[in-house]
Amino acid sequence: MQTLADIGEDELIRRFVRGLKQDASVIAGPGDDCAVVQGNLEALVLKTDTVVEGVHFTEATPPRLIGRKAMARVISDFAAMAATPRHALITFIAPPHTPVKRALEVYAGLRSMAESFGVNIVGGETSRGSQLILTVSMTGTAPNHQWVSRNQARAGDDLYVTGRLGGSIRGKHLKFHPRMAEAHWLAQNLSVHAMMDISDGLAQDLPRMAAACGLGFEVDLSALPRTPGCTPQQAWGDGEDYELLLAISPKTQAKKLAAWKHAFPKLKLTRIGRLVEKQHAPLAPDGGWQHFRS
Amino acid sequence: MQTLADIGEDELIRRFVRGLKQDASVIAGPGDDCAVVQGNLEALVLKTDTVVEGVHFTEATPPRLIGRKAMARVISDFAAMAATPRHALITFIAPPHTPVKRALEVYAGLRSMAESFGVNIVGGETSRGSQLILTVSMTGTAPNHQWVSRNQARAGDDLYVTGRLGGSIRGKHLKFHPRMAEAHWLAQNLSVHAMMDISDGLAQDLPRMAAACGLGFEVDLSALPRTPGCTPQQAWGDGEDYELLLAISPKTQAKKLAAWKHAFPKLKLTRIGRLVEKQHAPLAPDGGWQHFRS
Structure with missing residues (x-):
């Protein structure tokens, strides 16, 4: 079975982003030093979150569900602010002996969850490491600055x-x-x-x-x-x-x-x-x- | 020596962000589900980057320099676009037996490099893992959409x-x-x-x-x-x-x-x-x- 060591970083990224759906707010997606997206007058909302093998999932977890979970956790944080997630960057860390198929299934889980919430994946980073780790960094908006914090409650609420x-x-x-x-x-x-x-x-x-x-x-x-x-x-x-x-x-x-x-x-x-x-x-x-x- | 297992996640984050400098663009920094920053009419520029023990540094690397490197790499990507980095989220992954002092020195390296380039650290995430991994996710701006891609060169350049x-x-x-x-x-x-x-x-x-x-x-x-x-x-x-x-x-x-x-x-x-x-x-x-x- 093909492993990440067989295909290398560039080819892995090519397969990750093939056919990635993006809306008109994306000016430059994966492939440059940074992604560039359309700014606007709303408040920007930022969040990063990570899932680690052995902590948030096991070696036996179906890879699509690993990706799904990594993306859903960050989207859940945006929900918790009543904000809207828009643009995601994916950091993918895995051992070189990871099968390519497994990596692509993880990414498919990320993509499918992103698409169902209108999130554009606009770039990311890959590295080798001793265990599988996914980090999703998200930017989004809070229209008219209407977002809900966790620190404005009052006694009696x-x-x-x-x-x-x-x-x-x-x-x-x-x-x-x-x-x-x-x-x-x-x-x-x-x-x-x-x-x-x-x-x-x-x-x-x-x-x-x-x-x-x-x-x-x-x-x-x-x-x-x-x-x-x-x-x-x-x-x-x-x-x-x-x-x-x-x-x-x-x-x-x-x-x-x-x-x-x-x-x-x-x-x-x-x-x-x-x-x-x-x-x-x-x-x-x-x-x-x-x-x-x- | 105190380890991360001794103090736990909440106390580690408290020590990370104590006295963190932020400018007026930060509406809500660390401590909520997401960070919220002031949006504007410029193009938004997004980048995430990661450094992994055994790949980008070794166990013997002075911890301040690990943090410095993680932040500097992302800032370098913004430079490569002629864009301006503004708001960073830090993902900190480490084994539980990591000395607290080492974690804080890593973070001090991140902070000092961020401050020298006018970057606000506005939040992040921590998790345990089998090796030290830092991921820096950055958002920034390209005033008047004046940024430089890597794909617009012409034959003869x-x-x-x-x-x-x-x-x-x-x-x-x-x-x-x-x-x-x-x-x-x-x-x-x-x-x-x-x-x-x-x-x-x-x-x-x-x-x-x-x-x-x-x-x-x-x-x-x-x-x-x-x-x-x-x-x-x-x-x-x-x-x-x-x-x-x-x-x-x-x-x-x-x-x-x-x-x-x-x-x-x-x-x-x-x-x-x-x-x-x-x-x-x-x-x-x-x-x-x-x-x-x-």
Whole structure:
């Protein structure tokens, strides 16, 4: 079987970008020192994210799903800001003995996910390394500066999550659908004060949101919407759900919340607790995913 | 000694970004799902680049120089387009047993190089992995769409390089200064039809430029400006010089070339050959750096 060592860098890149779809905003795509895209008057939104063999996927993961996941994770971050992803750069690191077919399938997973969200892949970088690593760097826009940060929530705000939590390792971590339409709907229809995606687990991500706002939180573990078969502890601690966590004004009208059910009848939106002044916050239960920690 | 496993991801990032300098174009920096920066009417320029332990540096490389190199390589790509780098995202991958001090020194190298070129670090990503890998993703601008590609040269254009080539492994690959001022001067003062930085060696990069233009090339190996102690073959084949390769109109006036000496008295600008129609091109000598190739 052909390996990367057989075909080399230039030929690999040629095969990666063959037939790549790009829209009119791309002035110069792959092949130059940098990509050039059309600027505009909106705020630019930037994000990079990486998936590493042995951490975010295994040697046995189907390669298309590796690429899919790498792209979907970054798109999920744009959703979490209610921003729109537009242009991606791909860094592809792999051992020289990697079969070319495997590399192309990884890239096909990246491309297909990018295309379904209107993202142009405009360039990237390849290098050899001891394990397969994909980094996706994305730029996008926030029309009229309407984006949602994670640090503007207030004490008393209600905490909600989309979907169900826990047990992502059984497959959802490779096949989740970024909550893009949902995030934009929420930002437009409710008083969303803060939003983020749950990538490292509520146990890690909720304290991060609270800390960013200078607040504490109360969560009712028994109220967490659980993936069937999961315990409340798993819903709290498991990572990679890529659902949205949001803090909304407690004055939000019931009829606005009811409109969610009409817009997204198949996806739950569940109140799980609220943000409180720091000194009133109970000690948080343990769990969640931390890189580097043994 | 404290390792990344001791302090974990959140604390590592806190130490990375403490006191980070950012200018007024940064609306939201590190700490949210994405960074948000001020957009504008210029063309956006995007680039990502990566350095890998065992490929671009060794375990023995001083950590500040690793960070310096990772940032300088991307800035060099912006120079190669006569564009201006503005906002960087850093992906930091390292084994959990990495000393915190080493990680912070790597980041200090990134920061100091970024600051000297007016680049804002606005976010990034960390993960564990089996070797140290830094990826820098940069966005920047090309005022009035005045940027220089590598594919607009014409048959008959003269080929020039800045500086001296070869022997970069002896130290320059870690300490090179991106040719930013030089590139902008060249783009403004000469009829530069194509430009790129020489990262993989002339032997790789010149054929890439010629191919991008649909042309062949003639090079006089004995005319290559050599680092003292280097052979013409080394000047041709060694990678990582990060000098500029440019194709300029053969009608360029001698007095304009003479102005270079006045603007940059310490840096050579040397004619090394010319671009020709493909069928007239001699076979290229061998050499240069290819990722993946055994």
